[in-house]
Amino acid sequence: MGLIDPVDAKLLARFGLRSSVVQEHLVWRIMDAAEAALPARLRDQLAVSLPVDPHPRRVSLEEPPDGVLLRCSSHEQYRTTTQKSAVRALCTMPAGKSLLITMPTGSGKSLLFQLGVRWWNELASGRERACVLVIVPTVALALAHEHTLRRIEGLEGSQALTGALSGQERDELFLRFRRGEVPILLAAPESALGSARSDLQRVAASLSDRPLAERGRLAAVFVDEAHIIHSWGRSFRPDFQRLPGLVERLRASNPSLRTVLLSATVGREAKQLLRRQYAKDLEMLEVAAQAPRTELDLCIHHFDDAGERDGAVIDLVDLFPRPMLLYTTEVDDAERIHAALSARGYQRLACFTGNTGPRERQAIIDGWQARSIDLVVATSAFGMGIDKSDVRAVVHACLPEDAARLYQEIGRAGRDGHQALAVVLSSQQDEVLAVRMGTGQVLSVVKAKERWMSLLEQARRDGPISAETFEVSLDAELERLPPRTGQHHMNWNRALLVQLQRYGALKVLAVDDTRDRWTLRMLEPGLLDSDTAAQLVEQYLAARSKETRAAHRRVDALLQLVRATQLVGDNTDAAEDEVEVAEDPLLDYSCLMLALFEQVEDSLEIQEPCGRCMCCRKWKQQPPGRVRHQGGTAVWTTPTVGDDPWAGARVAFARDPEYRDLNNVIRDLVRVGFQQFIVPDGRAMDTARVLAEYAGHPGLVLEAQQILTDAWRAMPIATVLFFDPTLGERARTILYTRTRDHVLATPRVGLLFVAPHDLQLQGKRLSAIASAHGPMDIEDLVYHSGAHS
Numbered sequence: 089m090g091l092i093d094p095v096d097a098k099l100l101a102r103f104g105l106r107s108s109v110v111q112e113h114l115v116w117r118i119m120d121a122a123e124a125a126l127p128a129r130l131r132d133q134l135a136v137s138l139p140v141d142p143h144p145r146r147v148s149l150e151e152p153p154d155g156v157l158l159r160c161s162s163h164e165q166y167r168t169t170t171q172k173s174a175v176r177a178l179c180t181m182p183a184g185k186s187l188l189i190t191m192p193t194g195s196g197k198s199l200l201f202q203l204g205v206r207w208w209n210e211l212a213s214g215r216e217r218a219c220v221l222v223i224v225p226t227v228a229l230a231l232a233h234e235h236t237l238r239r240i241e242g243l244e245g246s247q248a249l250t251g252a253l254s255g256q257e258r259d260e261l262f263l264r265f266r267r268g269e270v271p272i273l274l275a276a277p278e279s280a281l282g283s284a285r286s287d288l289q290r291v292a293a294s295l296s297d298r299p300l301a302e303r304g305r306l307a308a309v310f311v312d313e314a315h316i317i318h319s320w321g322r323s324f325r326p327d328f329q330r331l332p333g334l335v336e337r338l339r340a341s342n343p344s345l346r347t348v349l350l351s352a353t354v355g356r357e358a359k360q361l362l363r364r365q366y367a368k369d370l371e372m373l374e375v376a377a378q379a380p381r382t383e384l385d386l387c388i389h390h391f392d393d394a395g396e397r398d399g400a401v402i403d404l405v406d407l408f409p410r411p412m413l414l415y416t417t418e419v420d421d422a423e424r425i426h427a428a429l430s431a432r433g434y435q436r437l438a439c440f441t442g443n444t445g446p447r448e449r450q451a452i453i454d455g456w457q458a459r460s461i462d463l464v465v466a467t468s469a470f471g472m473g474i475d476k477s478d479v480r481a482v483v484h485a486c487l488p489e490d491a492a493r494l495y496q497e498i499g500r501a502g503r504d505g506h507q508a509l510a511v512v513l514s515s516q517q518d519e520v521l522a523v524r525m526g527t528g529q530v531l532s533v534v535k536a537k538e539r540w541m542s543l544l545e546q547a548r549r550d551g552p553i554s555a556e557t558f559e560v561s562l563d564a565e566l567e568r569l570p571p572r573t574g575q576h577h578m579n580w581n582r583a584l585l586v587q588l589q590r591y592g593a594l595k596v597l598a599v600d601d602t603r604d605r606w607t608l609r610m611l612e613p614g615l616l617d618s619d620t621a622a623q624l625v626e627q628y629l630a631a632r633s634k635e636t637r638a639a640h641r642r643v644d645a646l647l648q649l650v651r652a653t654q655l656v657g658d659n660t661d662a663a664e665d666e667v668e669v670a671e672d673p674l675l676d677y678s679c680l681m682l683a684l685f686e687q688v689e690d691s692l693e694i695q696e697p698c699g700r701c702m703c704c705r706k707w708k709q710q711p712p713g714r715v716r717h718q719g720g721t722a723v724w725t726t727p728t729v730g731d732d733p734w735a736g737a738r739v740a741f742a743r744d745p746e747y748r749d750l751n752n753v754i755r756d757l758v759r760v761g762f763q764q765f766i767v768p769d770g771r772a773m774d775t776a777r778v779l780a781e782y783a784g785h786p787g788l789v790l791e792a793q794q795i796l797t798d799a800w801r802a803m804p805i806a807t808v809l810f811f812d813p814t815l816g817e818r819a820r821t822i823l824y825t826r827t828r829d830h831v832l833a834t835p836r837v838g839l840l841f842v843a844p845h846d847l848q849l850q851g852k853r854l855s856a857i858a859s860a861h862g863p864m865d866i867e868d869l870v871y872h873s874g875a876h877s
Contacts, residue, residue, distance in 0.1 A: 126400060126404075127400075130387065133702055134387060134404075136385075136705060137385035137387055137700070138409075138509070144505050144506060145382055145383040145506060146383060146505025147712055147713060148167065148168045148169075148716070149168065149714065149716055150165050150166060150167060151165060152165055152166075152773050152789065153172075153773065154172070154779070155778070155781075155789065156175065156179050156203070156207060156780075156785075158776055158777060159781075159783070159787075160206040161202065161206075163199070167196050168195050168377065168717040169716065169720045170189075170190075170191045170377040170379075170717040170718065170719035171196050173375050173719035173722055173800075174189045174191065174200055174375045174719065175199070175203060177375050177722060177724065178203070179207055179729075179788075180724055180727030180728060181373075181724065182724060183343065183345075184344055184345065184346065185346060185347075185370055185373070185724075186346070186347040186348070186373075187347070187349065187374075188349045188354065188359070188376075189350050189376075190353060191377045191717075192377055192717075193381075193499035194499070194502070195377065195717070197351075198236065198312075200310070201308075201350075202240060204307075205219060205220045205243070205308075206242060206243075208307040209271075211784055215303050216295055216305045217269075217271075217303045218268075219270060219273065219304045219306060219307065220310060221306060222272055223275060223277055223280060223311045223312065223331065224248075224274055225276065225277075225312070225313050225316045226472055227248075227251070227276070228471075229472050230250060231250065231449065232453055233246075233274050234248040234274060235453070235454075236475050243271050246270060246272035247264075247270055247273065248274040248275070249273060249275040249279050249283075249284055250279075262287040267302055267304055268302075268305070276327075277325070278327045281327050281331075281599055285334070288306065288338060289337060289338060292338040292341035292342040293341040294341075306342060307344075307345070307346065308345065308347065309338065309347050310348045313350070314358075315353060316328060317331070318355070318357060318358035326586035329586040329590050330599070331365075333597060335366070336595075337598075347366055352495075352496055353495055353496060353689050354376075355689065357635065358492075364592070371724070371725060373723075373724055374722065379695070379716070381498075381502070381685075382712060383506065383508050384508050384509070385509050385510065385700045386498070386510045386680055386681050386701040387511045388511075388649075388702065389511075389654070390514050390516075390651060390654045391513065392515070393515060394515040396515075397485065397513050397514070398485065401425065401485045402425070402432070404511075405429060405483075408481045408509060409480035410462040410480055410481065411456070411459070411476065411480060412463050412481040412482070412483065413470070413481070413500060414464070414466070414483045414485060415466060415468060415484045415486060416465070416484075416485050416486045417486040417489075417522075418486075419467060422439055422441050422465050422467055434463060437463045437465070438455065439464070439466070440467075441466065442467060453474065457475075468488075468493060471500045476503070478503075478504050478506075479500055479501040480501065480502075480507075481501060481508065481511070482497060482510050482511070483513065484513060484514070487512075487514035487515075487518035487647075489522045490526055490645075491642065492687075492688045494512065494646065495684050512650070519647060523640065523643050526640070526643045531583065531584060531587075533629055539566065539584050540584060540588075540615070540622075542564045542565060542566045543564045543584075544615075544621060546564035546565065547561070547564075553616060554616075555616060557607060557608070557609055560581075560606055560608060562582060562604040562605065562606065563577065564581065582606075585606060585608070591631045592628070593612045594609065595609045595611060597609055612628070642687070649677065649683055653680070653702055677703045678697055678707065678709070679701060679703050679704050680698075681697070681698035681701050682697055682698065683703075691718075693716075696712040698712075699711030720799045720800035720801065721798075721799070721800065722801075723801050723803050724803070725804075725834065726834055727803055727804060727834075729805050729806070730761060730763060730784075732806045732836060733806060733838045733873060736838070736859070737828065737832065737840075738839070738840050738841070738858075738859045738863075738869075739841045739842075739843070739854055739863040740840055740841070740842050740863065740864055741842075741843070741844065741855075742844060743865065743866075747768065747810060750771060750775070750810070751778045754779065755778060755781075756866075757840070757870070759870075761873075763788060763803075764789075764807040764808070764831075765787075765788070765789050765807070766789075766790045766791070766795060766807065766808070766809040766823075767792070767810050768792055768810060769812070771791070771810075772790070792815065792823055804837050805831070805837060806839075807827070807837075808840045808842060809824075809827045809840070809842065810843075811841065813843070817850070820847070824854070824858070841858050845863070
C-alpha cells in the first residue's frame with residue numbers, strides 16, 4: 089500500500105481511522121472515541137506515538153567483558169561503556185575513597201554492588217567475609233533489590249531491613265550480618281542511623297576485636313539513587329544529610345571503607361553537594377554516561393483545568409499499553425484516580441503511596457514483578473530502582489517539581505530497549521504545587537536563629553560544652569512555645585541541625601533517639617558564642633537562599649518547556665503550518681528529550697535528538713542510529729591492585745606475530761603480576777575468559793580500537809600491550825603513545841610492550857624507543873621473573 093494523500097487522511101480521520109508511518113510502513117489504527125474527544129494537540133502527538141514499533145530502540149554500544157565480570161557475575165558482556173568503566177573503577181578503587189556513578193535507568197547500576205561484594209570477598213584475608221551496606225530511599229526499592237539478590241548465587245543471604253520485621257527477626261538479621269552471612273544489607277538512612285548503627289560500627293571494626301564467630305567485615309557503603317540526598321534530604325528526609333557523619337564514624341573503625349554513590353542522573357547542585365559531603369580533601373572519581381534515553385515516545389500536554397486533565401487521564405488509560413505507571417504528586421490524587429479506575433472495572437490495578445502499609449507494599453511489588461498487576465497509580469515512592477524491564481508507559485497526571493524528577497520517572501519505562509510511552513499531562517493548578525515541592529518547607533532566618541539559641545542555652549544548662557563535641561536536646565524549650573511541644577517542634581530542630589551540617593557549620597556525630605539528643609562537633613566555633621551565634625546562623629543559611637532560588641529556576645525551566653508545547657501544536661505537516669517561524673516558541677528546542685536531559689545533567693558531548701518527541705517530529709529529526717555512553721576515560725590517579733612486576737616500560741618479542749598461543753602467554757603474564765591487557769581487535773572475549781580463572785585478579789581487558797578511538801583511557805596499573813602488526817604505522821604510533829602516557833602517568837607502574845622483533849614506529853624499531861632496558865623474548869622474560877611453572 090502506498091502513502092495516502094493528506095486530504096484523504098483527514099477525511100478518514102473523521103470516521104475513526106488514522107494512519108501513520110512507522111519505519112517506512114503505513115500503520116492504520118481505529119481511533120477510540122475517548123481519543124477523538126482529546127484536545128487536538130494531544131491527539132496529534134498520540135497518533136504517532138501509540139502505533140507499535142517492533143524494532144529495538146536501545147542503540148548503545150555493548151562492550152566486551154573483563155575477567156572480573158565473567159567470574160563475579162552471570163553476565164557475558166557489559167551493556168554500555170559506562171558500565172564497563174564503572175566496574176573497572178570499582179575494582180581498582182583506592183581504600184577510603186568515594187566513587188560517583190551515573191548511568192541511565194536500565195543500564196545496570198545494581199551490578200556494582202552485586203559484583204563489588206564478590207570482588208572484595210576474593211580479596212578478603214583469613215576468616216574475613218566482605219559485606220556491604222546499600223542505602224536505599226524507599227522500602228519498595230529495598231524489597232525489590234532483596235527479591236533480585238536472593239536469586240543470585242552467592243548473594244542469597246542478602247536482606248532488607250524494613251519496619252515489617254519483628255524485633256526477633258531484626259536481632260537474627262543483625263546476628264547473621266555480624267557473622268558475614270548477609271553479604272548485602274539494604275536499609276533506609278533512618279534505619280542505618282538508628283537501629284542498625286551499633287551493628288554497622290561493629291561490623292566495620294577489625295575481626296581481631298570481635299568474637300571468633302563474627303566474620304563479617306564492612307567493605308563499602310553504597311548509596312542507591314544518590315540524587316535523593318540533594319532533593320529529599322533538604323527537609324523531607326533529613327537523615328539523608330546525616331549519612332556522611334555515619335560514613336565518617338564507620339571509617340574510624342575501618343579506614344579502608346569505600347563509598348559508592350549510584351544514580352541515573354545527578355544535577356549540578358546535587359553533584360556539588362555530594363562532592364562536599366563525600367569527597368572533601370579526598371579524591372572522588374566520577375563515571376558518567378552523559379547519554380539521554382532513546383526508547384521513549386515523549387508526549388506533553390498542559391490543561392487549563394485539573395478536572396479536565398483528570399478526566400482525560402481516566403479515559404486515556406484505556407488506550408495506553410501496559411505494564412503502566414501513573415504518577416501523581418499528592419497522595420489524595422493517586423487515591424482518587426485509583427478509585428475511579430477501579431470503578432471502571434480495572435482489576436490488575438494497585439495504588440502505592442506513602443500511606444501504603446508494609447505488607448501491602450510487598451504484595452504490590454510481588455504482583456508487579458509477577459505481572460498479576462500491570463497498572464500502578466503511585467506517588468514517586470514507587471518504581472525507583474525496581475527491576476521491571478518491560479514497563480511500556482509512564483504517565484504523569486501532575487507537573488513534577490523539576491526536570492530531574494520527571495526524567496528519572498519516565499526512565500522507568502522501556503528498560504528492555506524497546507518502545508515505551510512517556511506522557512506528561514499537567515494542569516494550571518499543578519504549577520503552585522511544583523514550586524512548593526521544589527523549594528520545600530524551610531525555617532525563616534529569624535526562627536532559625538531563635539531555635540539555635542534555644543538549643544545552645546539548653547546545652548549549657550545540661551553541662552559544659554566545647555566545639556569538639558557537645559550534646560543538644562531536640563526538645564529544648566522555646567520561649568514562645570509551651571514546654572514539651574512534641575514531635576513537630578523537634579522535627580524543626582532536626583531540620584535546622586541538618587541544614588547547618590549541609591552548609592558546613594557543624595557535624596552530627598551521633599543520634600540517641602531514645603533520649604531525643606544529638607551529639608555535635610562544631611566546625612564553626614563562633615556558633616557557640618552568644619554574641620556571634622545569631623549572625624553566623626544567618627550567614628550560613630544564606631546558602632539556603634541560593635538553593636531556593638536555584639529550585640525556582642529549575643521549576644521555571646520545566647514550566648517554560650511545557651508551556652512552549654502548548655503555544656504551537658505538533659503539526660507533522662510542517663509545510664502546512666501557518667505559524668510564522670519567528671513566533672514559534674518551539675524554536676528554542678530542537679528536541680524535548682534533549683531539553684529535559686540538559687536541564688538535569690551537564691554534558692560535554694554533542695547529543696543527537698531523540699527523533700520521537702513533538703519537536704523532533706515537527707523538524708523531521710530522525711532517531712539516532714547509535715548512542716555512545718561516556719565514562720571510558722575515567723580512571724583513578726593511583727588505583728589499587730596487586731604489586732607491579734617493575735617500574736617503567738619494557739619490550740618483549742613475540743615469536744608468533746599472530747599470537748596463536750595468546751591464552752597461555754596471558755596466563756604466564758598474570759603470574760608475573762600484570763593486571764590489564766590491551767589486545768588486538770576481536771581477542772577481548774577469549775582474553776577475559778582466561779583472566780576469569782584467577783580469583784582476586786581484576787583481569788581488565790581493552791582492545792586496540794578502544795584506545796585508538798580515544799573513547800577509553802588505560803588504567804595506570806601493570807599493563808601489557810600486544811601490538812597487532814597488521815595495524816598501519818600511524819595507528820601503531822598512536823596506540824603506543826596513548827598507552828604509554830596513560831599507564832606511566834603514575835610512577836612505579838610496569839608497562840610491557842609485546843610485538844614482533846622487527847616492528848617499527850616512525851622509522852625506528854620499537855625496542856629502540858620504548859625502553860632503556862634491552863628487549864627479551866617473552867618466554868625468557870617469564871622465566872627470569874620466576875613465574876614460570
